[in-house]
Amino acid sequence: MRRVLLVLEPIIWGLFSAGMMVGGLLLPAWALVMGVAGPLGFAPTATSYDHFHAVASHPLGRLVLLAAIALPLWGGAHHLRHLWLDFGGLRSDGLVGTLCYLVAGIGSGLAIVAVARL
Amino acid sequence: MSELRPGVDAMRPARAGATRTADSRPPDGFPGASRYRGYLGFGFGGFFLVTVSLLVLRAVWALGNGEAAWDRVQQSFQNPIYVLFHALAFLWLTWFTLRLFRLFPKTQPKRIGPLERPPDALLVAGLSGVFVVVTLVVAAILWGAF
Numbered sequence: 049m050r051r052v053l054l055v056l057e058p059i060i061w062g063l064f065s066a067g068m069m070v071g072g073l074l075l076p077a078w079a080l081v082m083g084v085a086g087p088l089g090f091a092p093t094a095t096s097y098d099h100f101h102a103v104a105s106h107p108l109g110r111l112v113l114l115a116a117i118a119l120p121l122w123g124g125a126h127h128l129r130h131l132w133l134d135f136g137g138l139r140s141d142g143l144v145g146t147l148c149y150l151v152a153g154i155g156s157g158l159a160i161v162a163v164a165r166l
Numbered sequence: 167m168s169e170l171r172p173g174v175d176a177m178r179p180a181r182a183g184a185t186r187t188a189d190s191r192p193p194d195g196f197p198g199a200s201r202y203r204g205y206l207g208f209g210f211g212g213f214f215l216v217t218v219s220l221l222v223l224r225a226v227w228a229l230g231n232g233e234a235a236w237d238r239v240q241q242s243f244q245n246p247i248y249v250l251f252h253a254l255a256f257l258w259l260t261w262f263t264l265r266l267f268r269l270f271p272k273t274q275p276k277r278i279g280p281l282e283r284p285p286d287a288l289l290v291a292g293l294s295g296v297f298v299v300v301t302l303v304v305a306a307i308l309w310g311a312f
Contacts, residue, residue, distance in 0.1 A: 072263030077304035083252020093310030127212025165230035
């Protein structure tokens with residue numbers, strides 16, 4: 049399995065770097081507004097179904113949401129795999145790497161379905 | 167005279183042996199030493215990238231299931247554990263992104279295309295400015311300001 053991961057390394061690296069950039073730019077705002085301000089009642093419009101549906105179902109909104117879900121999953125998966133390696137997990141790298149990228153791959157597939165259903 | 171000159175292969179062993187490499191090992195003091203804190207924290211940022219992305223996926227999935235499902239997700243987000251998690255994720259990912267941009271100049275060549283590379287401080291300031299602007303615009307859209 050490690051051999052397969054090595055062959056796929058250039059593709060994974062591309063998704064990883066894009067994921068760090070996109071996740072770093074988009075997810076802090078999501079965490080602040082949808083995870084803190086909205087639930088605490090400071091941003092009632094943010095949590096309203098009509099408002100978010102209007103934003104998310106716009107073609108540009110779908111594209112941004114897809115990028116905000118799928119790419120950071122790859123970025124995070126690659127980071128966690130390498131953190132595992134740093135702590136001496138070379139022997140189980142094939143298994144852990146595969147699990148990390150499996151989560152990212154399934155999550156990306158679900159993200160495509162999720163934005164297509166809007 | 168020429169007999170006194172050393173041969174370039176003078177130290178070559180009689181038989182070719184297997185290449186000996188040292189076992190890989192972590193650097194001194196890893197991971198406890200304070201100089202590794204930033205590096206490890208940056209790596210752990212991957213946890214927040216994955217979990218926050220999965221929470222966005224959960225919300226968008228619920229959005230596609232209708233208003234009742236969306237409201238259920240929003241109610242679950244009111245749980246103090248979720249609020250604390252999101253607050254921590256906001257702080258961690260902000261630091262993560264600014265650190266990423268601080269490292270960016272080190273990855274760039276001296277010339278970018280035909281142009282001389284801008285000073286490192288200008289690159290970092292520009293990218294950090296982009297982060298602030300994008301965060302404010304995305305937050306304003308989510309907030310319902312437009």
